[in-house]
Amino acid sequence: MGPFHVAGAPEREMGSRISFDGKGESCLFEGRVIDLRGNAIAGARLDVWSDNSEGFYDVQQPGIQPKWNNRGVFTTSEDGRYSFVGIKPVSYPIPHDGPVGKMLAALGRGPYRPAHMHFMVTAQSFQKLVTHTFVGDDTYITRDAVFGVKETLVAPFERITGGETIWRSPFDFVLTPTDVPV
Template identity: 65%
Template structure:
């Protein structure tokens, strides 16, 4: 038996884990304890700082609800969400990169006709989104579900403004045909701040960081025999591309918005390249983290 000392704190805690504990849980918790204790020793954590951290985490949890997940927001701004995504979605050359899912997806968005307008509040600059869903060889994928969502022209998602925005505003699902193409009408997205009226916002302010995300459109693409793709497309030229509050931008996902002379509609074309699913499991829609 190891008695607890500053020098042997890790050993004292780790050896209490029962040998019958789940091996993966034991591995994860051992590593967490090692890094957590090393961090406290490295910065010589004071009691007042420890108490402040407990208060911060408590207030973070107290703000969580069905409509808001402050802990996911904390994970996002620390870059942890993007790191977990990168570890779990390493993709072969040529496949479309993934990025964070975000807290505003809603399951069961209406399946709309190809080319339909998803903007129901009449706000914003109209934009035609087009492209193809293909495999690594460039062949079109029929029957792919292209689930899309974005904020409105004021920078809010419909679930943030119930009773103000129409339900399913700037949301929809589109099923590709034999040519793998998708098309829908939305708005040219706008940059917006993540919720910053809670402890995570206070942390960003204390660190001298802004809360803004660059303008983007969300995509969740599922197809039989292919890995699910969760990604965004980002508007080229946005001032926050290099300082996204949640680190979600990847160079390959930045795309142009263009319009022809005297054309009042913006146009954005982007092809998505899916990866074969080697797990033999059917595609599924991830649960909303809200």
């Protein structure tokens, strides 16, 4: 889950905004939570979190960012759909002083994570999914400091004209039943 997940993020109404600092390019995140056969999963919970437009999570800047900035929990209805408005994520460096920096330097790698949105998706009778989706045109997409990028996790980010947001990122999550071996 990474070091920036915070338990107890507020439950929000489907479609609501999670970015409260007034910064960044607004983005509509939407899609469905489905099972292996493509059936909608009602009651799936999506716990989401991301950095702000300056590359910091709210817990890194208490008193600067609003509490719960770029965080929320959403529950799907019968159609399995989810939607919320955040910002298009930005890339940021991981701490690279000390041994981590020495390791990255020895590997010839930089300290940057490509832009991403975190998701933890849970539903009764399904295995928990903890993942993130990535912005495909990010400068660091092929050089993630923590090797977390997979092609299947690169989400579309479509520019919108005349909409309520600047970007739209559609992505469906497929959950595996608990009785299917990992």
